[in-house]
Amino acid sequence: xxxxxxxxxxxxxxxxxxxxxRGAKLVIKMNGPVTTIANPDEPNEAPKSFxxxxxxxxxxxxxxxxxxxLVPDSQKSNYASQQxxxxxxxxxxxxxxxxxxxxxxxxxxxxxxxxxxxxxxxGVNKGIVPITCEAxxxxxxxxxxxxxxxxxxxxxxNEQVNDLLNKNNQKGGLQVRQHPSQGYFYAQDLxxxxxxxxKEIERRIEEGTAxxxxxxxxxxATSSRAHxxxxxTFDQIFDSPGGGTKKxxxxxxxxxxxxxxxxxxxxxxxxxxxxxxxxxxLSALGNVISALAEISMGSKKKIVVPYRDSVLTKxxxxxxxxxxxxxxxxxxxxxxxxxxxxxSTLRYADRAKRIKTKAVVNENPIDKLIRQLKEENEKxxxxxxxxxxxxxxxxxxxxxxxxxxxxxxxxxxYEEIKAQMxxxxxxxxxxxxSFKERLEKAQxxxxxxxxxxxxxxxxxxxxxxxTNLNEDPxxxxxICHFLDxxxxxxxxxxxxxxxxxxxxxxxxxxxxxxxNNNFSLNICQIGAKVKxxxxxxxxxxxxxxxxxxxxxxxxxxxxxxxxxxxxxEKRITWEQAQKEIAEAKGYSTKNSTLTKEQKxxxxxxxxxxxxxxxxxxxxxxxxxxxxxEIIILPAIAFEDFNSKSPNEQKVMIKMTxxxxxxxxxxxxxxxxxxxxxxxxxYQRYLEGEDFLLRMKKEEDPFWESAEDLFIGLxxxxxxxxxxxxxxxxxxxISDYKVVSIFTC
Ligand SMILES: Nc1ncnc2c1ncn2[C@@H]1O[C@H](COP(=O)(O)OP(=O)(O)OP(=O)(O)O)[C@@H](O)[C@H]1O
Numbered sequence: 001x002x003x004x005x006x007x008x009x010x011x012x013x014x015x016x017x018x019x020x021x022r023g024a025k026l027v028i029k030m031n032g033p034v035t036t037i038a039n040p041d042e043p044n045e046a047p048k049s050f051x052x053x054x055x056x057x058x059x060x061x062x063x064x065x066x067x068x069x070l071v072p073d074s075q076k077s078n079y080a081s082q083q084x085x086x087x088x089x090x091x092x093x094x095x096x097x098x099x100x101x102x103x104x105x106x107x108x109x110x111x112x113x114x115x116x117x118x119x120x121x122x123g124v125n126k127g128i129v130p131i132t133c134e135a136x137x138x139x140x141x142x143x144x145x146x147x148x149x150x151x152x153x154x155x156x157x158n159e160q161v162n163d164l165l166n167k168n169n170q171k172g173g174l175q176v177r178q179h180p181s182q183g184y185f186y187a188q189d190l191x192x193x194x195x196x197x198x199k200e201i202e203r204r205i206e207e208g209t210a211x212x213x214x215x216x217x218x219x220x221a222t223s224s225r226a227h228x229x230x231x232x233t234f235d236q237i238f239d240s241p242g243g244g245t246k247k248x249x250x251x252x253x254x255x256x257x258x259x260x261x262x263x264x265x266x267x268x269x270x271x272x273x274x275x276x277x278x279x280x281x282l283s284a285l286g287n288v289i290s291a292l293a294e295i296s297m298g299s300k301k302k303i304v305v306p307y308r309d310s311v312l313t314k315x316x317x318x319x320x321x322x323x324x325x326x327x328x329x330x331x332x333x334x335x336x337x338x339x340x341x342x343x344s345t346l347r348y349a350d351r352a353k354r355i356k357t358k359a360v361v362n363e364n365p366i367d368k369l370i371r372q373l374k375e376e377n378e379k380x381x382x383x384x385x386x387x388x389x390x391x392x393x394x395x396x397x398x399x400x401x402x403x404x405x406x407x408x409x410x411x412x413x414y415e416e417i418k419a420q421m422x423x424x425x426x427x428x429x430x431x432x433x434s435f436k437e438r439l440e441k442a443q444x445x446x447x448x449x450x451x452x453x454x455x456x457x458x459x460x461x462x463x464x465x466x467t468n469l470n471e472d473p474x475x476x477x478x479i480c481h482f483l484d485x486x487x488x489x490x491x492x493x494x495x496x497x498x499x500x501x502x503x504x505x506x507x508x509x510x511x512x513x514x515x516n517n518n519f520s521l522n523i524c525q526i527g528a529k530v531k532x533x534x535x536x537x538x539x540x541x542x543x544x545x546x547x548x549x550x551x552x553x554x555x556x557x558x559x560x561x562x563x564x565x566x567x568x569e570k571r572i573t574w575e576q577a578q579k580e581i582a583e584a585k586g587y588s589t590k591n592s593t594l595t596k597e598q599k600x601x602x603x604x605x606x607x608x609x610x611x612x613x614x615x616x617x618x619x620x621x622x623x624x625x626x627x628x629e630i631i632i633l634p635a636i637a638f639e640d641f642n643s644k645s646p647n648e649q650k651v652m653i654k655m656t657x658x659x660x661x662x663x664x665x666x667x668x669x670x671x672x673x674x675x676x677x678x679x680x681x682y683q684r685y686l687e688g689e690d691f692l693l694r695m696k697k698e699e700d701p702f703w704e705s706a707e708d709l710f711i712g713l714x715x716x717x718x719x720x721x722x723x724x725x726x727x728x729x730x731x732x733i734s735d736y737k738v739v740s741i742f743t744c
Pocket of ligand 1: 058117257
């Protein structure tokens with residue numbers, strides 16, 4: 001057994017376009033293993049320093065090669081490329097896997113900080129997951145032993161586990177079960193696909209990403225709220241006349257949800273802050289890390305590590321505090337505006353490096369493994385037959401239960417035992433030779449899919465199509481709808497050629513017509529919302545290559561006409577498309593007459609627009625009679641007397657109850673918090689849950705109790721008071737500025 005600390009690496013990405021546009025300042029510095037962060041609001045304060053196993057500077061000092069690969073711009077450059085990160089971390093993972101240790105690699109950081117870039121990568125800049133998988137098979141091909149590799153990919157969203165290699169996940173997702181005798185947790189029925197080459201893994205990653213994209217579009221939720229776990233099981237079989245041995249390793253590669261969601265940033269004072277529990281799994285992970293760090297530092301208190309508090313921590317129990325060699329990559333944003341979040345990421349990483357895990361080599365004689373599995377199944381069978389389940393439950397929980405509860409617990413335990421017996425049986429069969437059969441079947445499937453994929457790629461060069469845009473760049477350009485008929489109906493109804501779900505989509509929503517190589521689009525009924533390049537469609541319009549189309553309020557697509565495409569065309573991004581909508585409404589940061597403050601306000605409005613549009617659409621569909629608008633107020637209205645200038649302004653959200661005309665003002669944090677609750681409410685509504693009528697008003701994210709209303713500002717002269725004089729005066733209340741009404 002080797003006890004060692006979790007290895008922690010930090011990586012700082014380049015400025016993104018938005019940060020460049022607003023002249024963002026760099027707050028991160030790296031020097032050897034030391035990373036420092038400077039507080040942009042306190043220039044005299046000493047920067048805070050942290051020290052990690054690896055510090056990767058990927059902020060600058062690089063060039064883009066003609067094929068898009070980012071490499072250091074000179075020999076002196078300290079730019080850390082994808083290859084460098086793999087050389088340091090990935091090779092270690094491989095070495096450990098070959099030695100029979102379980103390995104885990106986590107990516108942590110706020111949305112857009114570079115987690116997916118490090119883990120999966122973009123285009124030719126492949127991340128650590130694909131490079132490691134490729135290197136694994138390269139190494140396998142050079143060895144004599146027999147290997148068995150399986151691949152699985154799951155997503156945890158809202159405490160629900162979805163198998164990303166299964167198009168038809170059961171309602172409610174997969175069950176997370178606990179092994180009845182060994183205690184570890186696993187997702188029941190998760191597909192573990194046998195793979196025989198890197199190409200097969202690549203194909204499965206594509207499949208998983210496509211399923212993620214579809215789910216994210218249907219759920220109307222951003223994927224940054226989900227955790228993705230790729231698991232590779234890697235068995236080496238050493239045959240020998242005496243019966244042979246098996247060395248096993250489980251490799252977990254985890255891309256965590258954006259960390260800023262964990263504590264509902266900024267939603268202080270919202271009564272639903274706790275209820276929102278934006279990402280229960282991520283806050284639970286934080287608590288588990290803190291508990292483990294305290295234990296490793298020799299705390300005298302008796303600490304219970306709260307693995308059971310969330311699905312993520314259950315599934316990663318081993319990776320965090322058990323039999324695994326673990327690495328964490330903390331992704332850092334370089335910009336001043338993200339100072340708070342980046343500092344909290346650094347603190348998180350600092351805590352994680354104190355955790356110690358105890359990895360063991362998983363190597364056993366095959367006969368013994370089979371015997372153990374068989375014995376285990378005998379034991380489980382006996383447990384069921386003896387009916388001693390209730391006794392077990394009472395001892396474990398230490399709480400008393402009524403008769404029905406005991407029956408329910410017994411039923412659950414019974415299911416758990418049965419599920420585990422099936423898993424054991426599969427392992428016995430695999431060890432006895434059925435793995436080969438399963439591999440061949442999976443390979444046949446992959447070959448068919450690869451062929452279909454190739455055909456699709458060929459068609460993309462000939463036939464015009466719509467491809468999706470997603471807030472998460474990794475999920476953009478994944479869905480593809482070919483426009484290969486004269487008339488293509490788009491909508492919710494079954495007879496639509498392109499079936500769309502999601503907010504604001506009508507049964508028959510829009511239609512695309514083709515005449516030779518010319519395409520036009522029109523809405524199917526009044527009220528159906530479609531925007532092309534930011535402009536509402538009210539009558540038939542022509543579609544041109546690379547046009548951005550928004551159906552309803554969340555289905556974004558790009559029209560691609562391959563005959564008009566140019567080589568090396570840059571992809572349209574979701575951000576560009578959103579910006580365009582804001583510009584069409586008159587909000588742009590490009591206007592050179594704007595002051596810096598005004599530009600920041602405009603930018604905040606542009607950022608808020610998609611959310612306000614979305615919550616208005618949810619309100620419409622759920623008949624909540626609420627209207628959300630963005631308003632600008634003087635900062636002083638919030639008793640923010642620290643504001644730097646008397647003209648400083650604050651962007652707020654005004655919610656109006658359209659039945660009573662009561663009005664409430666929310667800040668951005670509260671809106672984001674409520675948006676997640678509204679999304680969840682809408683999701684449950686779509687799944688046909690009959691809860692809207694039963695829901696208490698206090699739980700409703702659209703509900704607020706009556707409160708004082710800010711209607712504007714007025715000046716009073718108090719001089720008369722000092723003379724104790726009665727004085728009558730007329731006060732003029734100046735209204736705040738309503739930016740606009742956004743219903744779509
Ligand atoms: N090391 C890097 N070098 C170059 N570009 C990077 C790097 N890291 C991130 N980026 C770019 O920054 C953007 C955001 O990165 P990424 O999508 O990986 O963030 P994320 O943390 O995974 O966000 P989310 O939580 O939304 O998934 C991407 O466009 C990506 O190409």
